[in-house]
Amino acid sequence: MANASHAYQEFQATEQEAAEGPADAANAGVGAFDMMCDDPELFFENHLHLANPASVQRKRQMQGRLAFVQDLWNDAERFDAIVASGRYLKLCNLTEWVSDYDERAWMRIRNEILASQRRTPVQSE
Numbered sequence: 378m379a380n381a382s383h384a385y386q387e388f389q390a391t392e393q394e395a396a397e398g399p400a401d402a403a404n405a406g407v408g409a410f411d412m413m414c415d416d417p418e419l420f421f422e423n424h425l426h427l428a429n430p431a432s433v434q435r436k437r438q439m440q441g442r443l444a445f446v447q448d449l450w451n452d453a454e455r456f457d458a459i460v461a462s463g464r465y466l467k468l469c470n471l472t473e474w475v476s477d478y479d480e481r482a483w484m485r486i487r488n489e490i491l492a493s494q495r496r497t498p499v500q501s502e
Contacts, residue, residue: 427493428486436482442475 425433449455449468459468 424490425486428489432482432485432489436479436486439475439479439482443479446472446475 446468449459450472459465
């Protein structure tokens with residue numbers, strides 16, 4: 378997976394050079410989690426303190442990467458430039474890699490929160 382990370386960094390660097398603004402502008406709005414959960418009762422923002430801070434940071438990092446890749450797909454000019462340069466399959470692989478790691482980061486946080494809640498004794502009235 379180190380090769381995939383290196384490929385992402387290389388791809389991001391070339392896209393940043395071609396972009397009008399830095400990629401950090403796209404990631405600036407990625408402060409709060411955009412979590413999807415089947416059961417809304419299961420997860421709230423205030424439960425993040427139950428997860429390992431490194432896991433939370435990893436999720437934020439993956440959300441930033443995912444936002445960057447999604448911007449590449451959404452920007453018609455940049456997408457056309459990628460296709461014209463023959464890097465379409467590389468973008469597809471990168472998208473799959475980032476999406477998989479984002480999902481893994483979310484699952485790690487979810488599992489840590491659930492495990493922490495199981496260890497916490499239930500308060501009875």
